[in-house]
Amino acid sequence: MFNWLNNFQLEKISFFLGFLSATILWFVISKFKIWIPDIKSYIQKLIKNLKSQQTSGIQNAIKNEAYLRAQSNHLAKSLFFLDEIIIEPMLLAQPKTNQDEENAYFESEIASTVPFTPDFPLLSRNFNVPRISITDAGQKNADLVICGMPGSGKTVALAYLVSCLTRNDPKCGLLSSKIPLYVNVHDTDVLLQPQQSIFDMLYKALSPKLPATVLPRLVKFFQEYLEENKAILIIDALDELPTDEFDKFVEFLKKIKLTYPNLQMIISSSPFYLGELLKLNFSPLFLSAWSNQQITNFYSNWNQLWKQEISKSNQSDDITASNPLILNWASSNLRPLTPLEYTLHIWGALAGDLCGPSVLDMLQTYSKRIVPNKEAYDFAISLASDLIKNKSCFINASDSKGEGFNKLVQSELIQPTSTGKFTFTHSELIGYFASLSQNKEPISALNQIDLQWPANYAYLGFCSAQDSNSEWLTTYISKETSQFPFDFLCISPWLKITNKNLPWRLNYIKQLVKIIQDNNAKFAVRIRALAGLVHSNDNSLPVFFRQLLSHNDNSLKEFAFYAISCWSRDNSFIADLISLSQKMPAKLQKIICLTLSTYEEENAIHELARILLNGEEKVRQLVAECLAFNPSNGTEILQEAVTMDDIVVRRSAINGLVKLNNLWAIQTLKNLMIQDSQWVVRNAATQALEYLESDNPCIPDRKLPLSETPWLIEFAGNQNLGVSIDQSVAPILLLALEAQNKKDIYKALNYSTQDASQETISKIIDIATTSPDQKLINQIFITLYLLRNSKISRNIKF
Numbered sequence: 175m176f177n178w179l180n181n182f183q184l185e186k187i188s189f190f191l192g193f194l195s196a197t198i199l200w201f202v203i204s205k206f207k208i209w210i211p212d213i214k215s216y217i218q219k220l221i222k223n224l225k226s227q228q229t230s231g232i233q234n235a236i237k238n239e240a241y242l243r244a245q246s247n248h249l250a251k252s253l254f255f256l257d258e259i260i261i262e263p264m265l266l267a268q269p270k271t272n273q274d275e276e277n278a279y280f281e282s283e284i285a286s287t288v289p290f291t292p293d294f295p296l297l298s299r300n301f302n303v304p305r306i307s308i309t310d311a312g313q314k315n316a317d318l319v320i321c322g323m324p325g326s327g328k329t330v331a332l333a334y335l336v337s338c339l340t341r342n343d344p345k346c347g348l349l350s351s352k353i354p355l356y357v358n359v360h361d362t363d364v365l366l367q368p369q370q371s372i373f374d375m376l377y378k379a380l381s382p383k384l385p386a387t388v389l390p391r392l393v394k395f396f397q398e399y400l401e402e403n404k405a406i407l408i409i410d411a412l413d414e415l416p417t418d419e420f421d422k423f424v425e426f427l428k429k430i431k432l433t434y435p436n437l438q439m440i441i442s443s444s445p446f447y448l449g450e451l452l453k454l455n456f457s458p459l460f461l462s463a464w465s466n467q468q469i470t471n472f473y474s475n476w477n478q479l480w481k482q483e484i485s486k487s488n489q490s491d492d493i494t495a496s497n498p499l500i501l502n503w504a505s506s507n508l509r510p511l512t513p514l515e516y517t518l519h520i521w522g523a524l525a526g527d528l529c530g531p532s533v534l535d536m537l538q539t540y541s542k543r544i545v546p547n548k549e550a551y552d553f554a555i556s557l558a559s560d561l562i563k564n565k566s567c568f569i570n571a572s573d574s575k576g577e578g579f580n581k582l583v584q585s586e587l588i589q590p591t592s593t594g595k596f597t598f599t600h601s602e603l604i605g606y607f608a609s610l611s612q613n614k615e616p617i618s619a620l621n622q623i624d625l626q627w628p629a630n631y632a633y634l635g636f637c638s639a640q641d642s643n644s645e646w647l648t649t650y651i652s653k654e655t656s657q658f659p660f661d662f663l664c665i666s667p668w669l670k671i672t673n674k675n676l677p678w679r680l681n682y683i684k685q686l687v688k689i690i691q692d693n694n695a696k697f698a699v700r701i702r703a704l705a706g707l708v709h710s711n712d713n714s715l716p717v718f719f720r721q722l723l724s725h726n727d728n729s730l731k732e733f734a735f736y737a738i739s740c741w742s743r744d745n746s747f748i749a750d751l752i753s754l755s756q757k758m759p760a761k762l763q764k765i766i767c768l769t770l771s772t773y774e775e776e777n778a779i780h781e782l783a784r785i786l787l788n789g790e791e792k793v794r795q796l797v798a799e800c801l802a803f804n805p806s807n808g809t810e811i812l813q814e815a816v817t818m819d820d821i822v823v824r825r826s827a828i829n830g831l832v833k834l835n836n837l838w839a840i841q842t843l844k845n846l847m848i849q850d851s852q853w854v855v856r857n858a859a860t861q862a863l864e865y866l867e868s869d870n871p872c873i874p875d876r877k878l879p880l881s882e883t884p885w886l887i888e889f890a891g892n893q894n895l896g897v898s899i900d901q902s903v904a905p906i907l908l909l910a911l912e913a914q915n916k917k918d919i920y921k922a923l924n925y926s927t928q929d930a931s932q933e934t935i936s937k938i939i940d941i942a943t944t945s946p947d948q949k950l951i952n953q954i955f956i957t958l959y960l961l962r963n964s965k966i967s968r969n970i971k972f
Contacts, residue, residue, distance in 0.1 A: 232388045232395045233353055239383050240356040241340040244333035247410070249517050249600070252586060253484065256333055259475045261468050261513070263331035265311055265320070265459040266292050267304035267872035283796035283829065287764050289698070289952050292321070292460035293445060293959055294705035296510040296740050299463035300772040302803035302833055306872050308335045308440075309345045311459055312406070315438050316874040317431075321445040322461035323667060324413075324602050324628045325514030328442035331461060332356075332410050335440065339406070352406040352438070353399060355380075359411040360567070361592035364426045365419050372430050373397060382592045406438045413444040414601050416565050416627045421965065424449045431455075438876075446664065447626035449965045452927045455877035458960065466508045466743055466772065467805070469516060473505045476520045484524075507531070509711045509742045511670070514602065533671045534639060537606050544585040553578040554587060558598065558607035559614070562633050565624075567604070569596040605632025609640065617646045625664060626963070635668040638678065647678045651685065657943070658699065658955060659689075660962050666706030674712065683710065687718070690733055697948045698955040704733050708741050716744055723750055728758075732765055739769040748773055752781045760790045767793065771800035779807050786815060791822050798830030809834065816842055821852050828858045835866060880928055885921050904931035911937045919950070923957045930961055932970050 245255045269285040285304050291297045308331050311318055322328050338346050339354045361379040364370065373396045381389055388395075399405040407430075412423060430437065431454060443451065445460065452458065464472070504523035511519070511533070518536035522528030527543060529535050545551045553576075557569055569588065573579065574596050582588045587603065588596050598604045605628075608614075614637065617623065623646070624630045638644050647665075654662035666686070672679045689695055689703040708715070715737070722734035731754070738747050748770070755766040767785060770778045786797045798815070801808030812834065815827035828846070831839040843866075846859035880886055881899040890897050890906050897903060903925070910922035911934060919941070926934055935958070942954045961967060 232391060235384050235388045236353060236355070236380070237340040239380070240336050240354055243356065243383070244336040244340070247329050247333040249514060250521060253521075254479055256330065257337060258479055259472065260330070260334060261464065261472050261475075263308055263327055263334055264305040264462040265308060265331075266290070266295060266298070266462050267306050267459075269304060270871055282799060282833070283764070283792055284768065284799045287796060288768065289701055289949075290956070291702060291705065291952075292458075292956065294702050295322075295460060295463040296708060297701065297705045297736060298740075299510065300465045300739050301768055302771075302799050304872050305462050306459075306870065307345070308332075309338055309343070309347070309349065310870060310873055312438065312440060313348050313870075313873050314875050315436070316876045317438060317454070317456045318440045318874070319448065319451050319456045319458050320440065320442045320461065321448075321458050322442075323445065323512060324632055325512035325600075326461050326463075327513045328413065328461065329410055330513065332408055332440065332442055336408055349406065352404055354408050355396075355405050356408045357410070358591070359409060359415060359423060360595070360597050363593050365415075365422055368422055368426055372400070372433070375426070379592050400434050400437060403434075403436050406440065409439065409441040412441050413447075413628055414567050414597075416567070416630075417447055417449070417624075419567075420447060421449050424451060424454070427451075428454055444626070444628045444631075445959075446628070446631065446963050448960065448963055452960060452964055453929065453966075455879065455928065457874040457877060459874070463510060464513065464516070465803075469508055470505055472513075472516060473520050476524060480524045507742075509670075510708060510740060511711075514600070534636075537602075541587075541603070541606070544587055545582065547578075547581055550578045550581040550585070554582055555607045555610045557582075557588075558604045559611040561598070561604055562608040562630060563615075565627070565630075567597055567601070567629065571595075601629040602632045604629040605634075606636050608633045609636035617644075623650060625661070635665070635671060638665075638668055638676075639672040641676075644676070644678045648681065651678065651682055657696065657939075658958055660959060663699075663702050663706055666709045669706070669710035669712075679710075683707065683712075691730065693727070693729065696942065696951050696955070698952040700733065701736065702955075704737055705740070708737055711742070715741060716746070719747070720750075723747075723754070728762055731758075732762060735762075735765045735769045739772045743773065745773065745775060748775055748778050752777065755781060755785065760793055763789065763793050764796050767797050767800060771797075771804065774804070774806065779804075779811075783811055786811070786826065787818075787820070787823060791826060794822060794826035795829040798826045798828075799833045802830040802833035809838075813838075813842075816846065821855060824850065824852075824855050825858045828855075828862050832862045832866060840866065877928075880925060883925065886925065889918060889921075902931065903929050904934050908934050908937055911941065916947075916950070920953065923953055926957055927960045927964070930966055930970065935961065935970055 245251075245257065248256050248259075250259065269282070269290055282302075282304060284302050288298050288301050288303050290303075308320070312335070320328050320331055336354045336356045337343075339349060339352070342350055344350075355376060357376065357379045362375050363378060364375055367374075373393050376396050377393055381392060384392070396405075409427075412420065415423060427439065427441075428450070430439075439456075441451075441456075443449075443458075445458075448456075448458065504520050507516075507519055515533055515536060518533075518540050519528070522536055522539040522543075525543065527539055529539050541551070541554075545554060557573055560570070560573070561567060579588070583590070583596070587599060589599055590596055598607075608629075617634070617637070623634065625634070638647050641647075650665075651662060662685075665682075669679060669682070686703045686707045690700050690707070692700070707718075719734050719737050719741075722730045722737070725731060735751075738744065738751075751766055751770050755763055755770070758766060763785070767782060770782055773779075782797050782800065786794050786801075789797065798812065801811050808830070812827050812830045815823050816831070818824060824846070828843065831843055840863070843859045843863050847856055847863060850856050850859065879899065880903045881897050886903060886906065887897050889910055890903075893906070893909055895906060895909075897906065907922045907926055907929065908931070910918045911926075913919065922934075923938065926938065938954055938957060942951050945951060961970070
């Protein structure tokens with residue numbers, strides 16, 4: 175049985191070869207396990223590079239087309255590219271309240287002093303309040319809705335964002351890795367085919383603008399980039415749709431969010447109607463109004479380009495010789511207008527055909543310049559009138575024929591869309607041309623008044639500017655009895671286009687003045703009534719401001735300071751402001767300093783420097799922040815302040831360095847942190863650097879569904895309640911509003927814009943009635959304003 179063992183022998187060479195092979199094999203296998211991640215990564219990188227090479231042609235085509243379209247998305251596109259005249263759009267940032275950590279936010283004295291009024295941005299236009307750029311606003315993947323009045327620059331803001339993305343501007347930060355899918359609502363047929371996919375919508379909107387060579391692979395490209403979350407959807411002109419069509423398009427966006435919940439969307443909308451956007455977790459950000467310095471820079475850009483490109487091509491034009499005089503005259507117009515109106519003003523001034531200083535004069539000059547033919551002009555009036563009557567932004571196919579229509583297209587007053595339809599270039603122009611019609615129907619019933627559609631808002635405004643028998647408007651004004659008169663205040667921009675002697679205008683101004691002087695009215699309402707009055711740009715405003723300054727009531731003096739600072743610069747107030755700054759308590763002295771900071775005159779700057787050296791510490795900090803907003807004199811004063819012996823001056827100057835936030839300011843903070851002899855200054859510099867190096871707290875986070883919101887889940891748990899995805903959280907928010915904790919009340923107000931009921935609205939109004947906290951009441955005003963202009967208002971009584 176075991177005989178075979180006696181004969182067993184190993185063939186030595188075979189044995190050692192097998193042993194060696196097995197050893198090498200196991201060695202390779204053991205090492206291969208370590209190499210697998212690197213090999214896998216290399217293969218994935220190889221595949222990614224291959225895909226990138228395959229899609230680079232499509233990506234470049236999309237970027238090039240988006241950039242060219244963005245550069246021509248402004249009123250003066252026939253003259254200049256957008257980048258040549260752009261004033262960088264800035265968005266008002268909500269000041270932080272009830273910080274979770276003591277040092278989480280390097281608090282701004284200006285932000286804690288100036289009321290947050292996104293619905294009236296002109297109030298803070300000359301102040302160094304918290305603002306963020308549109309490129310910064312998208313850094314945390316939040317879905318954004320850019321809000322602003324017609325002509326405030328929503329389209330330009332989106333075009334600026336697209337331009338930065340397509341040229342890989344470093345300021346885009348985390349957004350640089352995404353490709354912009356830039357779509358105009360009018361280029362889609364979503365309203366006709368709401369069930370289509372996002373791929374169909376994108377293909378139909380963009381394919382007519384792209385080279386034919388990329389079209390076969392376009393849909394696959396969209397699928398890949400959306401699934402891998404490498405795209406950002408930017409949608410313009412949503413605000414130009416009537417409310418019913420607006421709602422239909424928002425339903426389409428809702429379907430997109432269900433399919434691609436991580437896709438970032440940035441869109442534009444009128445503040446007068448937001449539909450269900452807030453319910454879909456969009457964060458509203460309001461455009462900041464231009465400061466005096468920005469207006470001057472805009473005029474200067476135009477003047478320089480006009481000399482370089484327009485005057486040279488027209489050597490016989492005598493306007494060139496008087497150009498400095500024209501610029502000086504034009505640059506003196508610092509009245510609070512919209513960027514659209516500033517464009518019309520400087521264009522008319524440099525072209526030499528401006529027929530007057532009013533907004534109506536500017537529009538008349540522009541419209542006559544681009545449509546000089548009377549027949550074409552009358553046809554434009556007829557088309558615009560039909561759009562208002564039919565409540566549509568698309569011109570009928572039967573009207574898009576004939577020589578008159580062709581002239582309107584050539585003038586760029588009317589533009590074609592990818593769907594073959596035609597639209598006016600701006601909703602303000604629809605309203606203006608329609609108001610010129612001789613066959614207007616009288617507005618006799620309140621139920622005909624639609625202020626939520628921008629084109630109709632403009633139409634009613636221009637009609638009211640010319641109608642001395644606006645009985646409907648008198649009725650509309652008198653019917654407002656709410657302690658939060660949203661409807662009454664929303665028509666205040668019409669004052670700047672209205673004939674000064676119209677009865678309704680005089681009555682409206684009297685009511686605004688009555689609200690301002692009513693000590694029983696809420697501060698949030700009074701300050702907005704003041705902004706409405708400033709909208710009028712009336713020549714008698716300085717007289718009223720002086721009456722407020724001379725009043726014994728300090729609250730009325732405060733309103734005078736705000737009004738002077740946001741109206742057209744009037745140097746005659748400087749002496750009064752300097753005199754009052756030496757008498758007023760710290761609270762009012764802050765606002766006086768804010769007002770003085772809007773001037774560039776030497777005596778105003780000297781007074782600010784004096785207060786920086788001798789005022790109370792909080793006032794000094796505010797002055798330092800103001801100086802950071804003054805590029806000509808402020809930096810020089812701050813440079814000197816950080817070297818002074820006074821500890822309080824050095825510590826106050828740190829607030830200015832934080833606002834300045836440039837290379838010199840950061841290096842100075844580092845030096846103070848290490849070299850300053852006083853611990854309090856070193857500590858303040860350290861906190862400032864930590865704040866600057868951390869994420870900007872003003873940048874909005876991506877909103878979670880309410881059922882997944884940590885604070886809401888925690889609060890509901892403390893009440894022994896649960897949060898369900900298919901149930902309203904309004905009852906839980908009501909409990910938070912009834913709590914005594916202010917942090918919970920602020921949180922509830924914030925989330926109420928996404929889900930509210932009649933009970934929560936009533937409780938919010940009740941809090942405003944009984945609370946003495948003016949900042950809380952202002953936040954309530956903003957919450958109710960957003961809800962009032964959302965679709966939810968159709969079912970809830972305010």
